[in-house]
Amino acid sequence: MKKIAFIGAGAMAESLVKGILTAEQLPAEAIWLTNHANDERLEEMHHAYGVSVTRNQTDLLIDADVILLSMKPKDAEAAMAYLKESNLKPDQIIVSMLAGIPTSFLEEHLPEGQPVVRVMPNTSATILEAATAIAAGVHAGNREMQVVHELFHTVGAVVQVKEEDMDGVTAISGSGPAYLYYLMEALEEAGKQVGLEESVGKQLLIQTFIGAAKMLEQSELTPAQLRANITSAGGTTAAGISVLEEQGVKAAIQACVQAAAARSKEMGQAYTK
Incomplete structure (x- = not known):
């Protein structure tokens, strides 16, 4: 790759710029x-x-190997008009970070055969620790997907998915950091309630999340198994887990993800026939 062009210069574009330069x-x-x-x-x-x-x-x-759409979704149609009049070359890859907009919509507004790849990074890209899913449009083959994989690997981990899975990706990894911050917020407030100083509670909270994530990454055990390993009968963890079960926290989290996925699908329907 010799050149990349961004249409849109917001926070996610800046994160990718930092990743490309760092790598x-x-x-x-x-x-x-x-x-x-x-x-x-x-x-x-x-x-x-x-x-x-x-x-x-x-x-x-001109000569851009990758043209990355990083504007707000509401500006998608204007961007398509901009590109359609630009005499694109058949090997130029259009990469869309437009949430909820399917590749089929973009392909309809681009020259026939133009390769399009849809991506969904999350906000952890700002510290080069993103979880990014990529999905191929009709005309994107192995070459295009490899280029996009290498590009987004500069800001974190990359997985390739089917486009129909993108609503689920949006609900889990796209919105997921907000759910975790919500949980952190609750734990931080709970720490104060049991007498921890704010600075101490924050330090413990951060390392606890980092350690738990690394345990899951480095272990072959499932989250349920890891939880069971530290939940002794009659112990402190068991006391806490029992309250979570009584309050229906697991069901609430599942409903949260389902609602986000449904909203993502609803947003996408505005761009499908």
Whole structure:
């Protein structure tokens, strides 16, 4: 890959820029950005990272191996019109980070045969620890998927999924950090209630989540098995778990994910015939 072009210069685009530069995949000048109207933001990105910024459509897109759609979903149709008049080459890969918008919608508004790949990273990309799912459009083959995999691997872990699974991906990893922060928020407040100083509680909370995640990553045991291993009959953990069961916390979390997946599907229906 010799050049990448971003249409949209928000937080996720910035995260990917940082990842690409950290991994030394491209020199800064080979990363090009534009946005709808915010010149100040483009200048900020140029000064912070040395990337190329432009309002010239030809300069942005010419010889770009990957064109990444990182604007807000509401601007998708305008972006499609912008691209359709741009004389795209058949081997230029369109990568969409537009939440809820299927590849079929993009393909309908692009030249016939244009490869499109849909991606769903999460906000942990800002610290290069994202969980990203990628899904191929009709015309995206192994080459295109390998390019996109390598690109998003610069900001974390990448998994390839079928596009019909993207609503579930959105509900689990896309929205998942918010659920975990919600749980952290509750635990932090509970720590204060049992007398822990805020700084102490926060430190313990952070390391507890890090340690639990690493245990799951490095062990062959399931979450249920790991939980059982520290839940002694009649012990403190068992006392806490019993309250969670009585309050229906597991069912609430499952309903939370189902609601997010349903909303993702609903958003996507606006872009399907």
